[in-house]
Amino acid sequence: MARTVTTNRKLVFTVIGWAIGLTLFFPILWTFLTSFKTEGEAIATPPSFLFFDWTLENYLTVNDRSDYFRHAINSVVISLGSTALGLLVAIPAAWSMAFTPTKRTKDILMWMLSTKMLPAVGVLVPITLIFRDTGLMDTRTGLVIVLMLMNLPIIVWMLFTYFKEIPGEILEAARMDGATLGKEIIYVLAPMAVPGIASTLLLNIILAWNEAFWTVLLTTNNAAPLTAMIAQYSSPEGLFWSKLSAASMLAIAPILVMGWFSQKQLVRGLTFGAVK
Amino acid sequence: MQGSELTRAKVRSALVFLAPMLLALALAAGWPLGRTLWFAFTDASLTDNGYSFIGFENFWNSEWGGLLEDGNWWQAVGNTLYFTFVSVALETVLGVGIALALDVPFRGRAIVRAAVLIPWAIPTVVSAKMWGWMLHDQFGLINDLGMSLGLLDQPVAWMANSATALTAIVAVDVWKTTPFMALLVLAALQMLPRDIYEAARIDGIHPVRVFFRVTLPLIRPALMVAVIFRGLDALRAFDLMYAMTANNESTMTMSVFARQQLVDFQDVGYGSAAAALLFVMVAVLTAAVLTLGRVRLTGGAR
Numbered sequence: 001m002a003r004t005v006t007t008n009r010k011l012v013f014t015v016i017g018w019a020i021g022l023t024l025f026f027p028i029l030w031t032f033l034t035s036f037k038t039e040g041e042a043i044a045t046p047p048s049f050l051f052f053d054w055t056l057e058n059y060l061t062v063n064d065r066s067d068y069f070r071h072a073i074n075s076v077v078i079s080l081g082s083t084a085l086g087l088l089v090a091i092p093a094a095w096s097m098a099f100t101p102t103k104r105t106k107d108i109l110m111w112m113l114s115t116k117m118l119p120a121v122g123v124l125v126p127i128t129l130i131f132r133d134t135g136l137m138d139t140r141t142g143l144v145i146v147l148m149l150m151n152l153p154i155i156v157w158m159l160f161t162y163f164k165e166i167p168g169e170i171l172e173a174a175r176m177d178g179a180t181l182g183k184e185i186i187y188v189l190a191p192m193a194v195p196g197i198a199s200t201l202l203l204n205i206i207l208a209w210n211e212a213f214w215t216v217l218l219t220t221n222n223a224a225p226l227t228a229m230i231a232q233y234s235s236p237e238g239l240f241w242s243k244l245s246a247a248s249m250l251a252i253a254p255i256l257v258m259g260w261f262s263q264k265q266l267v268r269g270l271t272f273g274a275v276k
Numbered sequence: 277m278q279g280s281e282l283t284r285a286k287v288r289s290a291l292v293f294l295a296p297m298l299l300a301l302a303l304a305a306g307w308p309l310g311r312t313l314w315f316a317f318t319d320a321s322l323t324d325n326g327y328s329f330i331g332f333e334n335f336w337n338s339e340w341g342g343l344l345e346d347g348n349w350w351q352a353v354g355n356t357l358y359f360t361f362v363s364v365a366l367e368t369v370l371g372v373g374i375a376l377a378l379d380v381p382f383r384g385r386a387i388v389r390a391a392v393l394i395p396w397a398i399p400t401v402v403s404a405k406m407w408g409w410m411l412h413d414q415f416g417l418i419n420d421l422g423m424s425l426g427l428l429d430q431p432v433a434w435m436a437n438s439a440t441a442l443t444a445i446v447a448v449d450v451w452k453t454t455p456f457m458a459l460l461v462l463a464a465l466q467m468l469p470r471d472i473y474e475a476a477r478i479d480g481i482h483p484v485r486v487f488f489r490v491t492l493p494l495i496r497p498a499l500m501v502a503v504i505f506r507g508l509d510a511l512r513a514f515d516l517m518y519a520m521t522a523n524n525e526s527t528m529t530m531s532v533f534a535r536q537q538l539v540d541f542q543d544v545g546y547g548s549a550a551a552a553l554l555f556v557m558v559a560v561l562t563a564a565v566l567t568l569g570r571v572r573l574t575g576g577a578r
C-alpha cells in the first residue's frame with residue numbers, strides 16, 4: 001500500500017516536472033518547426049505540427065539574402081574579442097582583490113557592481129559621440145571595446161568568487177619552499193585558477209553574443225552581429241515567418257550548444273555568483 | 277621590518293593590478309554618465325553643434341512644460357512601474373513553484389533543468405521575434421490554440437491593441453525570466469537541512485503549512501536578492517519592448533522613451549534629462565535597498 005502511494009506520487013512529480021520543461025521549451029520547438037515549413041504552410045490553419053513537407057529552403061534563403069555568415073563572423077569576432085580583452089583586464093584585478101584584500105576591496109566591489117545597475121541609455125549619447133569622433137562607429141573594434149566594458153563588472157566579480165576559493169595556505173607553503181612570485185603564479189596559482197577562468201570565459205562569450213542594445217545602436221551594416229540582423233530582419237516580399245524562424249534558429253544554435261556544456265557556469269555568472 | 281616592506285610591496289603591486297580595471301570602469305561608466313547629467317541641463321541636440329546651459333528647463337518650465345508635464349513621459353513611467361511590479365511578482369511566485377517542483381527527484385530531471393534554462397540563455401531579441409510570431413493576430417499559434425480550446429471568441433490583435441500589448445510583453449518576460457528565479461530558489465532549497473522536513477512529516481504537519489512556516493522563511497534571504505536584482509533590471513527594461521513594439525506609446529518604458537528622444541528626435545538635452553531621471557531613480561532604489569533592507573548583495577561570495 002505504502003509503495004503504491006510513493007510510486008503514484010513519483011509519477012505525479014515526473015509529470016509535473018516534464019510539463020514545466022515542455023511548456024517553457026515549447027516556443028523554441030515551435031520556431032524550430034516553423035523554420036522547416038514553407039511560408040504557405042507556416043500560416044496554414046489549423047497549424048500543422050509534424051506532418052508537413054520539411055524543407056531547408058528557408059535556411060538557404062537566409063544565408064543568401066541576409067548574409068548570415070558575415071553576421072555570424074561578426075558575432076564570433078565581437079564575443080571572442082571582448083571576452084579576451086575583458087579577461088586581460090579582469091584577471092589581474094580579481095587576483096589582487098582576492099589575494100591582497102585591503103580595507104577598500106569591499107568598496108571597490110560594490111562600486112563595480114553598482115555600475116552594472118546603470119541604465120544603458122544613461123551613457124548612450126556620450127558613447128555615440130565618442131564613437132562618431134573616433135571613427136569607431138559600425139566597426140568591430142568599437143563593439144569589442146564597448147561590450148568588454150559593459151561586461152567587465154560581471155567578469156571581475158565571477159573571477160573574484162572563484163579566486164577567493166583558492167586556499168591561501170598553499171601559497172604560504174610554496175613560499176616556504178622558496179618559490180619566487182613568478183614560480184608561485186605559474187606552478188601553483190595558474191593551474192588552480194584555470195577552471196574559474198574557463199567558466200568566466202564561456203559565460204562572457206554568451207553574454208556578448210546575446211547583447212542587442214549596443215550592437216543595434218552602434219552598427220549599421222559592416223559590423224552588425226547576428227542579434228542586430230535578427231532585430232532588423234524583414235523581407236521585401238510579404239511573408240517571412242519561416243525565414244525569420246530559420247534566422248532565429250541560426251542565431252541561437254551556437255548558444256544552445258555552448259550553453260549545454262556550460263549550464264552551471266551560466267547560472268553562476270548570471271546570478272552574480274549567488275548560485276554555485 | 278622586512279615583513280612590512282614585503283606587505284607594502286604587495287599592496288603596491290595589487291594597486292598596479294587593479295588600476296586597469298578601475299580606469300576602464302571610470303571611463304566606461306563615470307565619464308559618459310557625467311556628460312549625460314551635464315547634457316540634461318542643456319538644450320543640446322545632435323543636429324546643432326552649439327548648445328547652452330538652461331538649468332532645470334528640460335525637467336520643468338513654464339513655457340512648454342518640460343518632462344514633468346510630458347504625458348508621454350508619465351505614461352513611460354507608468355508602463356515601467358507596471359511592467360516591473362507585475363512581471364517580478366509573477367516571476368517570483370512561478371519561480372518558487374517551479375523550484376519546488378524541480379527540487380523533487382524525478383526521471384529526466386537533469387534534462388528538464390537544462391531545457392528550463394534555454395529561454396533565459398538566448399538573446400532577448402530572438403525571444404521577442406519568436407513571440408511576435410506566436411502572438412500574431414491572424415496566423416499566430418496563441419490565437420489558434422485559444423480559439424480551439426474555447427478560451428477566445430475571436431482572434432486578438434495582441435501587439436496592436438494597447439490594452440493587451442503590455443500584458444503580452446509581461447508574459448514574454450515571465451517566460452524568459454522565471455527560470456532565473458526558479459534556479460536561484462532551487463539553489464537555496466537545496467541548501468536547506470533535510471531533517472527539518474523529516475521532523476515536520478513525522479509530526480504530521482500539512483505540506484502547505486510546512487511551506488509557509490518552514491521553507492519560505494528559510495529561503496527568504498535568497499529570494500530577496502533575486503527579487504531585487506530582477507526589479508532593478510526590470511526598471512531599465514529596453515530590448516523586449518523595443519524589439520516587439522518599437523516606439524509604441526502603450527508599451528514604451530523609460531529607457532525606450534529616452535532612446536527615442538536621443539536618437540530619433542536627436543534631442544540630446546531632453547533625452548538626457550529623461551535618462552538622468554531614470555538613473556537617479558535606479559540609483560536611489562539601489563541605495564535604499566542596500567542600506568534599509570541590509571540585504572547582502574554579495575551574499576554568494578562569503
